Amino acid sequence: MLENKKLLIIGHGRMGKWFAKELSKIENTEIMVYEIQKQNFQKSGNYVVTNDLRKVSEFIPTFILNCASLSNTINAFGDIIDLIKDKKNIVFGDIASIKNDVKKFYQSHNLRYVSFHPMFGPTFANMGNLKGENVIFISGSENKYFEFFKSFFSKYDLKIHSLSFDEHDKMMAYSLSVPFISSLVFAGRVDKTIVPGTTFAKHLSIAKGVLMEDTDLISEILFNSLTVEEIGRINSNLEYLKHIIMTKDKEELEKFLNKLRNNVL
Structure with a gap:
């Protein structure tokens, strides 16, 4: 089990909000959301939302989950990556629906990652009842956080799949x-x-x-x-x-x- 988890979520759109809200319910989990559109440092529910990179730098997360739109995913990682002094102690994650660019990003920066694709969303899925929905994990994902998110998704009775980036x-x-x-x-x-x-x-x-x-x-x-x-x-x-x-x-x-x-x- 992971203890004293400090999770930074990039993006406060529909999926970013959902992950922030649901992950903040987990005991010993501290969450900050970086959202460039937000004008003020604020608290939303059990987590903090900010557009101030200095606040992000002071937060020192153990895991970063990128929930930005696909077109902004790599740029959003770029906003954060230079703030991270010790990249070896941080695991990076994404929910991108197409994985080619994030694969290249992880490889070029030699990062540990947990990459997954929730095959559900606010338009078609009932976010209050996700039983039977699917999530795909990318093989090679860092084991501790893979197990953490696998356990997290199991609470919603999601079907778990594993594929390579290319698959x-x-x-x-x-x-x-x-x-x-x-x-x-x-x-x-x-x-x-x-x-x-x-x-x-x-x-x-x-x-x-x-x-x-x-x-x-x-x-x-x-x-x-x-x-x-x-x-x-x-x-x-x-x-x-x-x-x-x-x-x-x-x-x-x-x-x-x-x-x-x-x-x-």
Whole structure:
């Protein structure tokens, strides 16, 4: 067990607030949040929020969890890294949805890290009941803090997975980019016409959920370097389906549908 934990959280957005609030409930845990947007040094619940780097420097954390948006993650680490005199005694963490840049950052600075990706968020997940949701840990994460966060997430009945940095980004291109792209393409064809029927309504509900996400989050998912490959595969299937429809080739359609059935049923 870790004792007298001093955790610095970077970012006080939706996920940063959630982690600060929930982690502050743990006994012998002191938390400070660094948020550049905050104007004054203040207390929020059981933790302190500041935009003053001098206060951060005086805090001397044992663990730093970066909850900034993906586009700001490395810059946010850059704000903090030069303040840390003894990097060997601090573990760095992130919740980035794409890991390529943080992998390079940890390696270039020779840092101990705990990198994980909570596969839940305020838009789709019920933050009051996360049972059955998922979190992915990156292999090579520092063991003590890996066990600490594994125990922390177990209280919410989350499913724990482990992948390498590269395996994670490849999976995100498949598991997030593909449904996001599909929903955006569907939304691009939708207008205000009221359409009866459950199939359309279900697709519309999913599309609305995606579009309710922050633009930053959507860009994080879509700007994965592997997303373009997935778009190529989607386009290939669309062209094939277009050919089947234009030629009214029922036999070829049966082959195509059977292939899809094998994929999902």
